Amino acid sequence: MKIFLTGGSRGIGLKTMMMALEKGNDVAFTYNNPETDVEAIYKEAGRVAPQQKCKGYLLNIRKNEDVVAVVDQVLEDFDTIDTVINNAGINKNNLAFSMTDDEWLDVIDTNLNGTFYVIRAFLPEFLANRKGRFVTISSIAKDGISGQANYSASKAGLLGLSGAIAKEYGQKGITSNVVVPGMFETDMTKESLSNSLKDFWILHCPIKRMGKLEELAEVILFLGSDAASFVNGQAISVTGGLDWAE
Ligand SMILES: NC(=O)c1ccc[n+]([C@@H]2O[C@H](COP(=O)([O-])OP(=O)(O)OC[C@H]3O[C@@H](n4cnc5c(N)ncnc54)[C@H](OP(=O)(O)O)[C@@H]3O)[C@@H](O)[C@H]2O)c1
Numbered sequence: 159m160k161i162f163l164t165g166g167s168r169g170i171g172l173k174t175m176m177m178a179l180e181k182g183n184d185v186a187f188t189y190n191n192p193e194t195d196v197e198a199i200y201k202e203a204g205r206v207a208p209q210q211k212c213k214g215y216l217l218n219i220r221k222n223e224d225v226v227a228v229v230d231q232v233l234e235d236f237d238t239i240d241t242v243i244n245n246a247g248i249n250k251n252n253l254a255f256s257m258t259d260d261e262w263l264d265v266i267d268t269n270l271n272g273t274f275y276v277i278r279a280f281l282p283e284f285l286a287n288r289k290g291r292f293v294t295i296s297s298i299a300k301d302g303i304s305g306q307a308n309y310s311a312s313k314a315g316l317l318g319l320s321g322a323i324a325k326e327y328g329q330k331g332i333t334s335n336v337v338v339p340g341m342f343e344t345d346m347t348k349e350s351l352s353n354s355l356k357d358f359w360i361l362h363c364p365i366k367r368m369g370k371l372e373e374l375a376e377v378i379l380f381l382g383s384d385a386a387s388f389v390n391g392q393a394i395s396v397t398g399g400l401d402w403a404e
């Protein structure tokens with residue numbers, strides 16, 4: 159299959175991409191930071207799956223015109239795309255009473271608006287193919303986490319967005335599902351989560367640990383595969399059994 163994945167430079171996106179390549183898929187990925195060492199990513203991709211195609215595109219998903227241009231280029235380079243994984247996301251944590259407009263808007267623009275731009279840009283291709291899979295990464299913050307009003311709102315919004323796409327386009331062969339991760343060790347959680355929240359997680363999670371990236375990537379790639387052809391409009395939690403945080 160041919161997969162397009164946003165935010166493939168680090169963390170969950172990078173792991174998902176490498177596993178997708180290992181499983182025999184071609185991957186077009188995006189990164190936002192122009193300083194990203196794309197050559198190092200290509201080198202690792204060539205090591206894990208020398209026969210698969212892997213190409214990176216610089217893209218800030220907050221800019222619709224840039225999304226449209228990159229999607230056009232990807233479709234030219236890859237001929238088509240079967241699966242879109244909406245993974246790119248940020249957080250800017252603050253208590254609601256002191257949250258600035260910029261903190262609110264940056265997170266909503268990236269996580270929710272950017273994801274909408276990507277989905278909208280791929281719909282014509284999916285409709286023409288009468289086939290396509292959207293897999294969108296939400297978070298347990300969808301139900302609200304203290305200090306994350308912006309992030310929680312964006313991640314809840316993704317459920318509505320994905321559900322609407324599932325209903326509008328299911329009969330055209332297009333599925334749309336959400337993955338709801340619990341806590342995984344990446345730059346995002348290293349930089350912004352307090353030790354007390356990590357301790358809370360390990361104490362209350364029935365599996366008593368944070369998740370491993372490969373445990374999440376397996377579910378993302380299943381939903382993006384042909385094997386998931388009758389799964390549509392769902393949100394699948396990968397949380398070890400703890401579906402909320404304070
Ligand atoms: N880690 C967890 O425990 C956890 C839990 C629940 C949900 N999630 C969600 O999983 C996804 C990946 O998280 P992560 O932990 O892997 O985060 P991460 O390590 O911080 O990586 C974030 C990725 O998003 C990209 N990105 C950020 N802003 C962007 C923009 N404006 N346009 C395009 N790409 C942008 C980054 O690109 P650059 O490298 O170029 O900056 C990077 O590739 C996010 O949606 C996050 O909300 C994570």
